[in-house]
Amino acid sequence: MSKQAMSKPGSPQAASHQQAFDEPLWWGLFSAGGVCFAVLLPAVILFIGVLLPLGLLPADALSYERATALLFSVPGFLFVGAVVCLPLFHAAHRLRHGLFDISVGRDGFNKKLMYGAAALLSMLALGLVVAGMLS
Numbered sequence: 001m002s003k004q005a006m007s008k009p010g011s012p013q014a015a016s017h018q019q020a021f022d023e024p025l026w027w028g029l030f031s032a033g034g035v036c037f038a039v040l041l042p043a044v045i046l047f048i049g050v051l052l053p054l055g056l057l058p059a060d061a062l063s064y065e066r067a068t069a070l071l072f073s074v075p076g077f078l079f080v081g082a083v084v085c086l087p088l089f090h091a092a093h094r095l096r097h098g099l100f101d102i103s104v105g106r107d108g109f110n111k112k113l114m115y116g117a118a119a120l121l122s123m124l125a126l127g128l129v130v131a132g133m134l135s
Helices: 012-016 023-051 064-071 074-101 107-134
Strands: none
Touching: 023 074, 064 074, 064 107, 074 107
């Protein structure tokens, strides 16, 4: 028994299009990105954008030396992965399905474009952290 995926009912594609085997992967990344976006990003904004400028945190809490030491480490790598990379895949999934809903482009192309852009930007962000760790 095969399920229909990403094809409008009654369209010519609906009869021949099989469900993509990679769809659970994209939904998993979408879910993880949404959780990280909803939980971690507000905390980052609170600490860096509100508490630090108001002087409610020690001034040296995010000095340049301390911030670079934290960012260019294994915990910094994981932090960038959770705060930057996972929300990128969340946004890519939303954009892909949004484009499908308004019938813009072909789903195969949109899928490659959105997830490819998220992957490239993720590799760039994590590559910068790794480059900082090695220098």
